[in-house]
Amino acid sequence: MRGLLSHLEVGVPATVEEAVTCLGDGRTWLPMAGATDVGVWLNAGRDLAGPVLSLHRLRPELRYVSVENDRLRVGALATFRDLARSEGLRARVPMLAEAARTIGAAAIQNRATVGGNIANASPAGDSLPVWLALGATVELRSAAGVRRVPFDTLFVEYRRIDRRPDELLTAVQAPLPPGRARQYFRKVGTRRAQAISKVVLAGLLETDRGRVRSVRIALGSVAPVPVRARRTEALLTGAKLDAALVREAANTLRAEIRPIDDVRSTAAYRLSVAGNLLAEFLAPA
Amino acid sequence: MNLSLRVNGREYAVDVPPMKRLLDVLREDLRLTGTKEGCGEGECGACSVLLDGELVNSCLVPAVQADGAEISTVEGLSEKGALSPLQRSFLKHNAAQCGVCSPGMLVAARWFLDGEGRLPGESAREALAGNICRCTGYAAILDAVSEQEKPARRARRPAKPKPMPKKPARRSTRRAVAARQARKPATARRSVNATSRKSRRSR
Numbered sequence: 214m215r216g217l218l219s220h221l222e223v224g225v226p227a228t229v230e231e232a233v234t235c236l237g238d239g240r241t242w243l244p245m246a247g248a249t250d251v252g253v254w255l256n257a258g259r260d261l262a263g264p265v266l267s268l269h270r271l272r273p274e275l276r277y278v279s280v281e282n283d284r285l286r287v288g289a290l291a292t293f294r295d296l297a298r299s300e301g302l303r304a305r306v307p308m309l310a311e312a313a314r315t316i317g318a319a320a321i322q323n324r325a326t327v328g329g330n331i332a333n334a335s336p337a338g339d340s341l342p343v344w345l346a347l348g349a350t351v352e353l354r355s356a357a358g359v360r361r362v363p364f365d366t367l368f369v370e371y372r373r374i375d376r377r378p379d380e381l382l383t384a385v386q387a388p389l390p391p392g393r394a395r396q397y398f399r400k401v402g403t404r405r406a407q408a409i410s411k412v413v414l415a416g417l418l419e420t421d422r423g424r425v426r427s428v429r430i431a432l433g434s435v436a437p438v439p440v441r442a443r444r445t446e447a448l449l450t451g452a453k454l455d456a457a458l459v460r461e462a463a464n465t466l467r468a469e470i471r472p473i474d475d476v477r478s479t480a481a482y483r484l485s486v487a488g489n490l491l492a493e494f495l496a497p498a
Numbered sequence: 499m500n501l502s503l504r505v506n507g508r509e510y511a512v513d514v515p516p517m518k519r520l521l522d523v524l525r526e527d528l529r530l531t532g533t534k535e536g537c538g539e540g541e542c543g544a545c546s547v548l549l550d551g552e553l554v555n556s557c558l559v560p561a562v563q564a565d566g567a568e569i570s571t572v573e574g575l576s577e578k579g580a581l582s583p584l585q586r587s588f589l590k591h592n593a594a595q596c597g598v599c600s601p602g603m604l605v606a607a608r609w610f611l612d613g614e615g616r617l618p619g620e621s622a623r624e625a626l627a628g629n630i631c632r633c634t635g636y637a638a639i640l641d642a643v644s645e646q647e648k649p650a651r652r653a654r655r656p657a658k659p660k661p662m663p664k665k666p667a668r669r670s671t672r673r674a675v676a677a678r679q680a681r682k683p684a685t686a687r688r689s690v691n692a693t694s695r696k697s698r699r700s701r
Contacts, residue, residue, distance in 0.1 A: 223499075223516040223562050245560075249540055252558035255517065256538045263518065269563045294552075297617050314617060317604070318628025321540055323552040323615065324559070406627030407541055 222264035229274050229354060229383060234264055237379040242266040244381060246290055247324035249317070250333050263408050268381075275328070275383055285347070286386045289328025293340070295410035297322065305389050308398035308415055312343045318406040328382045331367075334374045334438065336475075341368075341439040342415035349387035353380040368438035371403055394419045397494040401486050403477075410434045410435045411478035414490040425449045430491065435472040435483055444469045445491070458496045463488035501561050505530065506574030516562035520554075521545045523561050524571060531571040532601050536630070543629030546602035548573045553609040555628075572601035575608060584608060584646050588685050592644040595633035607643045622647060 224242065226232035236242055241263035246249045248251035253263070268275070268290060277289035280301030289294070296302055296313035303310040316322055316330075316339050330340050333349060343362045353360045354375055360380065367374050376382060397416040402408030413433035419426040428449045430442040445466045446495060453457050503512045505528060512527045524530045524547070536544030538557050545556040548570040575582050580588070584607060594600045603626065609615060610625035617624075622643045630640060 219518075221515070223560075224514075225562060228596040247558075248560055248563065249555075249558050252519070252560065253539045256519075256557065266559065267516075267562050294615060294617075303618075317540070318543070319547055319609075319615070319625050320553045320555045320628050324554055406624075407630075432580060449695045 214416045221261065224264055224266045225270060226266065226268070227270045228497065229271055231378070232266060232381050233355050241378060244268055244332065246326040246329040247292065248320050249325040250329060278302055280389065280410035282354050283389050284386055285309075285349075285389050286384060287327050288384055289326060289331075289382050291327045291358055292453065293317075293322040293325050293327070293330075294319070296327065305392075306347070306387075306396070307397040308417075309347070312339050312398045312400070312415070315339060315400050315405065319408075327385060330348055331385065332374060332376065332382050334372045336371065336437055336439060337410045337413070337434045338439065339410060339413055339433065341395050342413050342433045343434060344387065344399060345439055345441055346386060346415040346417045346429045347387040347390065348429065349385050351382055352384040352386070353377075353397070354383045355380045359383075365441065369438040386494060390417055391419065395494075399490050399493070401490070409477060412472075412486045412490065414487060414494065416491070416494040418495070420454055423455075424451060426451075430466070430494075432470060432487060434477075435470045435487060440470070442466050442469055442491075449495075454495065454497055456497070459492050459497075462495060463492050465492050499562060501565050501566055501567070503567050503569055505569045506571060514561050516560060516683060518561045519557055520547070520549070520559035520561060520564045521556040521567070523564070524556060525567070530571055530573050534598050534601055536598060536602075541607060541628075541630070542599070543602045543626075544599055544604045546629065553606055565627060570605070570608075572604050574604075575604055584611065584643075588639070588640040589643050591638045591645070593638040595631075595635050595644040599629060599631045599633075603631070603639055607639075607646070610643070611646055617637055623643055 222233050222334055226235055243251065243261055243263060244266045246268050271288050275288040277288040278291050278295055278299040279286040293313040293316045297310050325339065330338050350361050350363045351367060355377065356379065362375050369375050372432055380453065395418040398409060400410045400413045402410045410433055412435060414430045416424055417429045428446050429490060432441060432442060433439045445462050448465050467484045467488045470487060472480045474480050499514065499516045501514050502525065510528055514523055514527060521533060521535055524533050533547055534544040534554060534559060536542035540558045543555065545554045546553055549559060549564060550567050579589060584604060588594060588604065600670040606626050606629050610622055614673065622640055650661060
């Protein structure tokens with residue numbers, strides 16, 4: 214944030230309505246919430262295509278975590294500390310509360326927002342597999358109204374979500390998992406805090422008399438976007454959950470995902486770890 | 499933009515670009531140079547300050563988002579010119595070597611000890627995980643913080659009738675620490691640290 218920043222234009226809307234009016238004016242605004250990603254880009258000297266829309270004054274409208282009536286609803290400006298602190302969330306969606314607690318460290322969790330993590334769409338974004346596993350939907354507001362996009366179709370390509378320039382991501386919602394469902398979240402990185410993941414796996418499993426009734430498996434850092442392991446899910450659904458099935462599922466998962474070698478890890482390591490995480494998630498109780 | 503903020507209880511108004519980093523506002527415009535820049539990307543915690551009571555990396559806070567805010571920096575930790583008990587504990591435990599991480603460590607430790615933003619079961623180790631010490635003095639730093647943690651915890655519990663054995667107050671000068679370490683059989687790791695520190699100082 215050095216030489217360039219003095220020329221940056223910043224808009225500071227006071228309401229969501231003002232924000233979507235700005236976004237609809239035809240310019241390429243960059244919405245900025247906690248600035249934990251935008252700040253890093255600017256510090257690294259990256260130029261921005263247009264003005265910045267700082268959303269901090271929208272907190273009264275968009276900073277909340279609500280767990281009620283079988284629905285989880287989280288405002289885009291809720292921070293990861295807000296998630297980790299929410300008693301209702303820890304009780305009903307522990308995998309999301311745990312994921313929130315592993316993101317960055319305290320100072321990042323105090324600033325980084327749910328909406329920012331989604332809109333930035335990093336393949337390593339730790340909250341994203343959890344939302345996928347929960348079957349969540351985002352809400353995008355524009356002058357034209359509200360559009361709801363399920364996570365399954367949200368990630369269009371590397372670091373891009375299905376959001377028009379005139380839309381503001383305002384909330385995420387998901388059905389609360391039934392109390393008997395098994396929830397799983399695990400992030401594997403170089404160290405627990407501050408590390409960007411080598412592999413993340415989130416899972417939601419419901420069984421009925423030893424058989425898999427429904428299962429959702431989502432992974433981060435193994436593809437250009439966060440992904441569901443649909444072939445593995447199909448193999449598991451309806452089958453008897455035993456050690457042989459767990460082995461077969463791990464093999465199916467390793468055949469289904471195509472991770473790459475990069476600065477953080479290797480494809481071989483990621484494949485191996487992804488299968489192990491799945492086995493840990495499915496291990497017969 | 500005209501930025502007004504309250505830092506360590508004092509009001510300031512400065513004219514700065516809206517995306518200027520809070521870190522640079524503090525250091526350049528307010529001349530509060532206690533807050534350090536380490537990595538400039540939110541990884542190391544050297545620039546930690548409190549923004550409206552929450553621990554943040556000031557290198558990632560644009561000025562526009564600090565307008566009207568209450569900021570606490572390392573300069574605000576001392577009390578009437580005297581070091582706070584936490585700062586004295588850092589001295590006592592030799593919890594600084596090069597010192598670049600210390601302002602951030604102290605602010606993060608203060609935030610943790612105050613307990614407002616703490617998560618259930620959160621330890622000092624977890625709360626300080628975003629503060630990196632390049633000299634690897636973590637054991638001494640965590641000792642210094644956890645010593646300050648105990649009195650607060652004791653105060654929260656209902657008072658116990660059991661009398662505490664009285665110990666003479668320990669002096670916290672460097673000489674007293676060295677004398678104590680000489681008396682105690684130090685662990686291998688500790689004594690290695692102590693030697694390397696001494697040899698660096700003498701160079």
